[in-house]
Amino acid sequence: MRTRFVRWILFGAAALTLALSFEPQLALAEAPPDDGWAASALNPSRPAPVGFLSPTLEGDWRFRIAANIWAPNVIQIDVDTARGSGGLNENLKWLLKSMSYYVPLDFETRKGSFGVYAHTLFLGLNGDTELLEGNHILGPIELDWNIPLFLIDAGVSYELGRWRLWDSDRAPELTIEPTFGVRVVQLPAGIRVVDREIVAELNSQVPVVGLRTLVDFNEHWNLELAGDYGGWGADDNRQTWQGVALIGYRWPGWGAHWNFQAGYRAMRLFRYQKGDVEVGMRARGFDFILGVEF
Numbered sequence: 001m002r003t004r005f006v007r008w009i010l011f012g013a014a015a016l017t018l019a020l021s022f023e024p025q026l027a028l029a030e031a032p033p034d035d036g037w038a039a040s041a042l043n044p045s046r047p048a049p050v051g052f053l054s055p056t057l058e059g060d061w062r063f064r065i066a067a068n069i070w071a072p073n074v075i076q077i078d079v080d081t082a083r084g085s086g087g088l089n090e091n092l093k094w095l096l097k098s099m100s101y102y103v104p105l106d107f108e109t110r111k112g113s114f115g116v117y118a119h120t121l122f123l124g125l126n127g128d129t130e131l132l133e134g135n136h137i138l139g140p141i142e143l144d145w146n147i148p149l150f151l152i153d154a155g156v157s158y159e160l161g162r163w164r165l166w167d168s169d170r171a172p173e174l175t176i177e178p179t180f181g182v183r184v185v186q187l188p189a190g191i192r193v194v195d196r197e198i199v200a201e202l203n204s205q206v207p208v209v210g211l212r213t214l215v216d217f218n219e220h221w222n223l224e225l226a227g228d229y230g231g232w233g234a235d236d237n238r239q240t241w242q243g244v245a246l247i248g249y250r251w252p253g254w255g256a257h258w259n260f261q262a263g264y265r266a267m268r269l270f271r272y273q274k275g276d277v278e279v280g281m282r283a284r285g286f287d288f289i290l291g292v293e294f
Contacts, residue, residue, distance in 0.1 A: 155181015
């Protein structure tokens with residue numbers, strides 16, 4: 001598994017080197033005026049943001065750092081075996097009670113139409129939980145939560161194109177970006193069925209492909225819709241996916257640009273096939289992101 005992880009790192013480095021070797025293909029905005037905003041490359045007469053998620057970006061290099069506070073109110077873990085099945089259904093209150101620490105950070109950098117991203121989540125949980133199916137306790141099925149959850153989405157993106165949604169000087173501008181990356185999940189949990197340990201660690205590094213669409217309504221308001229899918233059996237992970245919808249408000253200040261986004265995120269972290277046992281985990285809930293773009 002360590003060799004596979006190193007291979008993914010080397011792949012990412014090679015993809016970044018290749019991406020940065022290309023010159024930007026899309027027109028960049030004019031140099032921004034003193035008020036912190038630049039004219040749109042598609043419509044120079046209308047103000048547009050210089051922010052990272054905007055289709056009117058400024059300069060060869062752009063950077064973004066954000067705190068991504070995801071608050072899932074539905075958390076589901078299910079286990080299927082030849083001897084029966086069980087499930088855990090919890091909410092945000094349970095998560096806050098069981099959580100010992102939570103560190104969510106997003107990083108993105110861009111040169112021209114090419115970008116590199118890394119979305120990270122470190123979550124510490126504690127306590128033991130029995131998995132139940134209705135009123136039937138399977139022996140019991142036990143899940144040991146005395147572990148950290150480590151989740152990383154990393155990869156590359158490409159700005160495929162930008163379009164006005166309709167023929168008007170004040171029409172919103174749409175950007176489409178395909179993405180290709182890897183989802184790293186480290187969950188060294190202990191799961192036991194009738195005193196028989198069936199899974200030692202729920203870890204995987206799997207490829208994911210996705211699409212991100214960005215809509216800038218004006219210099220302040222923006223919309224992001226994104227999703228991805230992956231797994232395909234790599235590292236025994238048959239399926240992982242996520243979908244997110246965010247509405248944002250961007251403003252300049254303190255020598256940078258800021259973007260606050262709020263919306264909803266749903267994710268299946270994994271669907272493992274370990275011998276005769278299947279273990280799955282998914283969650284959904286509100287998402288709040290505060291990013292600085294420069």
